[in-house]
Amino acid sequence: MTHVSVINSTTANFADWPTWVPNTLVQALEHQGISRPWVHQERAASLAHNGSHVIVSTPTASGKSLAYQLPILTALLADPRATALYIAPTKALGADQIRAVAALTAGRPEFGHLQPCAYDGDTETDIRQWARAHSRWIFTNPDMLHVGILSTHPRWRHFLRNLRYIVIDECHHYRGVFGSHTALVMRRLLRLARAAGASPVVVASSATAAHPAESLSRLIGEPAVAVTEDGSPHGERTLALWQPGFVPAVTGENGAPVRRSAGAESARLLADFVIEGARTLCFVRSRMGAELTARQARQILAAAAPELVDKVAAYRAGYLADDRRRLERAIDDAELTGVATTNALELGIDISGLDAVIVAGYPGSIASFWQQAGRAGRQHHSGDSLVVLVARDDPLDTYLVNNPPALLDKPVEAAVTDPANPYILGPHLLCAAAELPLTERDVDDWGARTVVDELTARGALTRRRLPTRGADRPRPHPGSATTGWYVSAGIEPHAQVNLRGGSGEEVLIVDTTTGRLLGTVDAVRAMSTVYAGAVHIHQGETFVVDEFDLDDGLALTHPEEPDWTTSARETTGISVDRVISERRYGPLTVAFAEVTVTHQVIGYLRTLLTGEVLDSVPLDMPEQTLPTRAVLYTLTPRALADAGIDPAAPAGALHAAEHAAIGLLPLVATCDRGDIGGLSTTLHPDTGLPTVFVYDGHLGGAGFAERGHDTFARWIGATREAIASCRCAAGCPSCVQSPKCGNGNDPLDKSGAIAALTLIQRCLSDAAADPGEPAVTAPTASVQ
Numbered sequence: 128m129t130h131v132s133v134i135n136s137t138t139a140n141f142a143d144w145p146t147w148v149p150n151t152l153v154q155a156l157e158h159q160g161i162s163r164p165w166v167h168q169e170r171a172a173s174l175a176h177n178g179s180h181v182i183v184s185t186p187t188a189s190g191k192s193l194a195y196q197l198p199i200l201t202a203l204l205a206d207p208r209a210t211a212l213y214i215a216p217t218k219a220l221g222a223d224q225i226r227a228v229a230a231l232t233a234g235r236p237e238f239g240h241l242q243p244c245a246y247d248g249d250t251e252t253d254i255r256q257w258a259r260a261h262s263r264w265i266f267t268n269p270d271m272l273h274v275g276i277l278s279t280h281p282r283w284r285h286f287l288r289n290l291r292y293i294v295i296d297e298c299h300h301y302r303g304v305f306g307s308h309t310a311l312v313m314r315r316l317l318r319l320a321r322a323a324g325a326s327p328v329v330v331a332s333s334a335t336a337a338h339p340a341e342s343l344s345r346l347i348g349e350p351a352v353a354v355t356e357d358g359s360p361h362g363e364r365t366l367a368l369w370q371p372g373f374v375p376a377v378t379g380e381n382g383a384p385v386r387r388s389a390g391a392e393s394a395r396l397l398a399d400f401v402i403e404g405a406r407t408l409c410f411v412r413s414r415m416g417a418e419l420t421a422r423q424a425r426q427i428l429a430a431a432a433p434e435l436v437d438k439v440a441a442y443r444a445g446y447l448a449d450d451r452r453r454l455e456r457a458i459d460d461a462e463l464t465g466v467a468t469t470n471a472l473e474l475g476i477d478i479s480g481l482d483a484v485i486v487a488g489y490p491g492s493i494a495s496f497w498q499q500a501g502r503a504g505r506q507h508h509s510g511d512s513l514v515v516l517v518a519r520d521d522p523l524d525t526y527l528v529n530n531p532p533a534l535l536d537k538p539v540e541a542a543v544t545d546p547a548n549p550y551i552l553g554p555h556l557l558c559a560a561a562e563l564p565l566t567e568r569d570v571d572d573w574g575a576r577t578v579v580d581e582l583t584a585r586g587a588l589t590r591r592r593l594p595t596r597g598a599d600r601p602r603p604h605p606g607s608a609t610t611g612w613y614v615s616a617g618i619e620p621h622a623q624v625n626l627r628g629g630s631g632e633e634v635l636i637v638d639t640t641t642g643r644l645l646g647t648v649d650a651v652r653a654m655s656t657v658y659a660g661a662v663h664i665h666q667g668e669t670f671v672v673d674e675f676d677l678d679d680g681l682a683l684t685h686p687e688e689p690d691w692t693t694s695a696r697e698t699t700g701i702s703v704d705r706v707i708s709e710r711r712y713g714p715l716t717v718a719f720a721e722v723t724v725t726h727q728v729i730g731y732l733r734t735l736l737t738g739e740v741l742d743s744v745p746l747d748m749p750e751q752t753l754p755t756r757a758v759l760y761t762l763t764p765r766a767l768a769d770a771g772i773d774p775a776a777p778a779g780a781l782h783a784a785e786h787a788a789i790g791l792l793p794l795v796a797t798c799d800r801g802d803i804g805g806l807s808t809t810l811h812p813d814t815g816l817p818t819v820f821v822y823d824g825h826l827g828g829a830g831f832a833e834r835g836h837d838t839f840a841r842w843i844g845a846t847r848e849a850i851a852s853c854r855c856a857a858g859c860p861s862c863v864q865s866p867k868c869g870n871g872n873d874p875l876d877k878s879g880a881i882a883a884l885t886l887i888q889r890c891l892s893d894a895a896a897d898p899g900e901p902a903v904t905a906p907t908a909s910v911q
């Protein structure tokens with residue numbers, strides 16, 4: 128255990144019920160044990176009631192739901208036509224919030240006509256029809272809003288015309304590619320609601336938004352206010368940071384020492400906590416990891432306390448809807464007391480009575496860490512809780528458990544979004560134009576002039592006279608042009624957009640021995656997860672993939688329990704298409720550029736559960752190309768030699784520095800290690816120099832590389848520190864080895880990487896000390 132600290136308990140600060148809240152609603156809330164609102168609830172609810180877009184940004188379990196329930200239920204009671212839309216990033220959260228509203232209104236006929244209803248991918252067709260006709264409070268997610276509501280908006284005309292409130296729950300979750308897509312979906316929703324004659328107010332919530340008013344405003348494209356002062360009481364919370372020890376006599380790749388895996392260590396803690404009677408959630412980063420951790424905890428219990436084996440299970444996305452609902456109920460009823468889950472249970476789920484949270488591996492952002500921590504200790508009177516972060520064997524986790532203030536004292540990250548990314552904006556403009564012709568004003572509001580011109584030149588949009596009457600009429604603007612943009616005949620844009628950044632196509636995973644559908648995976652992700660030979664785990668059962676057919680969208684598997692796990696290896700090539708900005712610091716040049724990445728899965732590693740690498744199996748998979756954005760730096764060979772790096776072999780130093788830099792980027796940009804990739808080379812054809820690239824793994828970029836570029840000095844400083852403080856001799860997964868490396872982590876030069884990063888720091892500080900030195904920004908220059 129590298130650190131323990133205690134966050135003290137706090138007491139409640141109450142307000143009175145606002146006078147505009149009807150008595151029936153106050154009585155229903157009192158019946159739920161809510162005798163008075165806390166101050167932040169009253170303030171946020173009143174701001175929304177008075178027409179301001181508001182975000183309530185107070186800690187987890189501070190009752191943020193009441194801030195939107197009060198104005199919405201008041202409006203729905205007062206006006207029998209009024210409607211409301213609730214949007215959550217996960218189906219589990221939507222289901223949880225419906226349960227809360229249903230419990231509040233149950234047995235009260237005055238609320239009988241609200242008919243709150245889910246409308247998401249799990250909702251059956253007949254219920255969807257019923258919901259469109261009767262529900263006044265729809266619970267959905269951005270994906271369904273895009274494909275199932277906005278695309279068929281004439282069917283929703285009545286609902287949209289009367290739309291009074293839009294709730295965006297857990298709005299910090301809308302970051303990166305998903306955040307950029309959601310920002311455009313929100314603009315499309317507001318545009319259609321206004322065209323139908325409504326003027327909806329947005330109420331957002333997040334326990335972990337940096338600059339909350341700005342972040343909501345960026346998401347909806349309109350001004351918003353924030354309520355941040357918390358009036359809710361909280362129990363005492365103990366936080367522990369934990370680094371697993373080395374496994375004796377086991378070596379990893381290239382003879383590196385191996386630590387016990389975070390998953391195995393967490394399984395042990397989970398089993399211990401269940402034996403102690405503590406209701407525990409264990410957050411694991413991957414779906415497969417969640418399955419493995421639950422299985423290992425059950426194995427430990429089978430030996431130590433067999434009567435508790437069935438108290439432990441796994442939960443993750445990719446299960447079929449019925450299974451998920453069943454598990455959610457079992458967690459709520461304490462039928463399950465230890466659950467290993469992916470971040471699918473991270474957001475907003477109100478399970479009271481959880482005592483402990485284990486975070487198996489830093490979840491990629493400080494915001495996620497506090498969200499996961501916030502699932503425990505939600506009972507306001509006796510809610511003492513324990514949170515343990517178990518470090519994975521990688522550079523970022525190692526850095527954080529050894530530098531607790533970098534995790535525990537840092538503000539949460541600003542959510543990085545880039546709705547202006549033409550690869551994201553373009554498809555949404557087509558969707559918007561298909562929904563209602565785009566006007567000059569829409570194009571200006573969305574900052575979309577260049578992209579609209581491009582789509583028009585390509586023939587995807589057509590400029591025509593706007594209708595002056597009828598359902599197709601956009602909101603009139605005095606003095607505006609009488610022509611607008613229509614989507615051209617034959618184009619059906621909605622199906623082409625996948626908000627989660629995947630390809631939109633799915634691969635079905637099938638057990639061929641029974642014909643059972645095990646789940647689905649996005650086609651792009653499938654390349655590196657369900658290739659022939661991959662081990663796939665589902666609900667604790669293990670399958671091996673026999674055949675992967677991308678054309679038919681099928682991965683055929685059979686049940687088998689091998690002693691190893693598998694992980695894909697990929698190779699990467701990169702070309703610089705356009706330099707967006709570039710700064711020179713003596714022998715160092717740092718740039719941000721548009722690049723094209725070519726990718727290929729070339730094989731996979733088989734790793735024993737101890738961490739020992741068994742072998743590497745080659746695969747023949749198709750190459751993929753990705754136009755995206757990258758931060759890159761070059762160093763002159765002479766400066767590298769002066770820094771003591773072998774001029775004949777600088778590749779190991781750059782390669783090691785690149786791996787660690789990828790590992791540390793999530794510290795400065797709200798991303799996941801899987802969202803980014805990297806490449807290093809001793810001579811890149813486009814720069815003519817030794818070069819290191821770190822790029823966004825999403826079409827058109829996602830803002831992460833740009834954040835690395837903007838905070839370059841901090842990022843490189845933390846990277847150097849992470850490698851230098853690692854106690855291994857020549858490089859290990861805690862510092863410079865990468866599990867995804869297509870070159871088998873070879874060559875890697877740990878001390879060379881420290882020397883190169885020290886050199887970069889010196890170049891940056893020399894330039895800062897001597898402003899006469901040219902630190903040029905050259906937007907169109909090529910990197911040299």
Ligand SMILES: Nc1ncnc2c1ncn2[C@@H]1O[C@H](COP(=O)(O)OP(=O)(O)OP(=O)(O)O)[C@@H](O)[C@H]1O
Pocket residue numbers: 160161162163164165168186187188189190191192193333334474475476477479501505507
């Ligand atoms: N004024 C109040 N008095 C007493 N209990 C309350 C009050 N407001 C809310 N609660 C209770 O607090 C619990 C947490 O509320 P809620 O789920 O809305 O929190 P939250 O802030 O949305 O949490 P998260 O950020 O994790 O989503 C609920 O069980 C709710 O009934």
